[in-house]
Structure formats: C-alpha cells, structure tokens
Amino acid sequence: MTEHRLTVRVYYEDTDLAGVVFYANYLRYYERGRSDALRDLGVDQTALKAAGVVFVVRRIEVDYVAPARFEDLLEVATRVETLKGASAEMVQEIRRDGQVLNRARVFVACMTLEGRPVRLPQEARVAMERLLG
Numbered sequence: 001m002t003e004h005r006l007t008v009r010v011y012y013e014d015t016d017l018a019g020v021v022f023y024a025n026y027l028r029y030y031e032r033g034r035s036d037a038l039r040d041l042g043v044d045q046t047a048l049k050a051a052g053v054v055f056v057v058r059r060i061e062v063d064y065v066a067p068a069r070f071e072d073l074l075e076v077a078t079r080v081e082t083l084k085g086a087s088a089e090m091v092q093e094i095r096r097d098g099q100v101l102n103r104a105r106v107f108v109a110c111m112t113l114e115g116r117p118v119r120l121p122q123e124a125r126v127a128m129e130r131l132l133g
Contacts, residue, residue, distance in 0.1 A: 001041075001130050001131065002079055002130075002131060002132065002133040003077050003078065003079045003131065003133060004033065004036065004037035004040060004041075004077070004078045004079070004131060005075050005076070005077050005078075006032060006033045006036045006037075006075070006076040006078070007073060007074070007075055007076075008029055008032065008073075008074050008075075008076060009071070009072070009073055009074070010068055010069060010070055010071060010072045010073075010074060011070075012070055014070075015069070015070050019069050019070040020067040020068070020069055021067065021068040021069070021072075023064065026062065026064075026068075026094060026102050026104070027060070027062075027104075029074065029076050029094055030060075030076065030078075030092050030094075030104055030106065032076065033076035033077070033078040033092055034055075034078055034090065034092070034106070034108070037078045037131060038124070038127065038128075041127035041128070041130055041131070042123070042127055043123060043124050043127045043128075048121060048124070049113070051121075052112050052113050053110060053111070053112065053113075053118055053121060054110075054111055054112075054113065055108050055109070055110060055111075056108065056109050056111050057106060057107070057108055058087070058107045058108065058109045059106075059107040060104055060105070060106045060107070061104060061105045062102065062103070062104045063102065063103045063104070064101075064102055065100055065101055065102055065103065066099065066100075066101045066102075067101065068094065068096060068101050068102070072096050073096070074094050074095065074096055074101070075094070075095045075096075076092065076093075076094055077092060077093045077094075077095060078090060078091075078092045078131065079091050079092075079131050079132070079133035080128050080129070080131040080132050080133065081105070081132075081133065083120070083125060083128055083129065083132065085119050085120070086109060086110045086117045086118060086119050086120060087107065087108060087109045087110065087117075087120075088107075088108045088120070088128055089105065089106070089107055089108075090105075090106045090107075090108060090131075091103070091104070091105055091106075091133070092104045092106060110124075
C-alpha cells in the first residue's frame, strides 16, 4: 500500500452559506485521513500517548483547487513523502470522482507530552514506510 484512502461525506454542518465546504474543514478531513491511515496500519495512537509520545502538525501547506459541496462523497488520499528521525512529510489530496479538489503537504513531528522532539517509535516508522510513495 502506498496510499491510504478514506471516504467522507460532506454534511450541511461542513458548509458555508453557499453550500461549499468551509475552508478550515478540509483540515479536519485531512486529520481524519492521517488518523485512519495509522489505525489501518496497526498504529495505536492511544497506546503511544500512554507511552508519552504524540504526533503534532508542525506545518501545513494547502492548495484549494476546486470547491467541495454539500452531499459530495469525497476521498481523502494520504501518503508519506519522507520519513526522518522524528518527523514525516505527508502529502494528502481530497478528490471527488477522481478530480483533485484540494491538496496539502503536512509536516508532522513526533513529540513527548512535554513538547520535546522524540524519534518515531519503531512500530510507527515501519507502518508509515508502507505509505511511502
């Protein structure tokens, strides 16, 4: 697997007055995509947190290409671009019927609960390597 895919439906609560997905909600879809990708690969983020390790978004770049609308069925695609000692760069896209509506480059860091960088746990690294594209 080099790309994880999650299907999401656009609900009324996701849209603005024009029925278009509110720009910040794309970040929510991306978070769901990353979380589901890790879960599907066997990474238990609750167990990692109990061990004192969490993932945080350090930076995100988003390109809004075309609008998603109320009732659209979207696909959130997630892949890993690069893995480093304590971080990963991920590329995500939101598509409708194969058309890219939105794309993001997400820089994720692995941190202790106190906010200090820590190496990616081995189980997470091995899992994320399956999404290297």
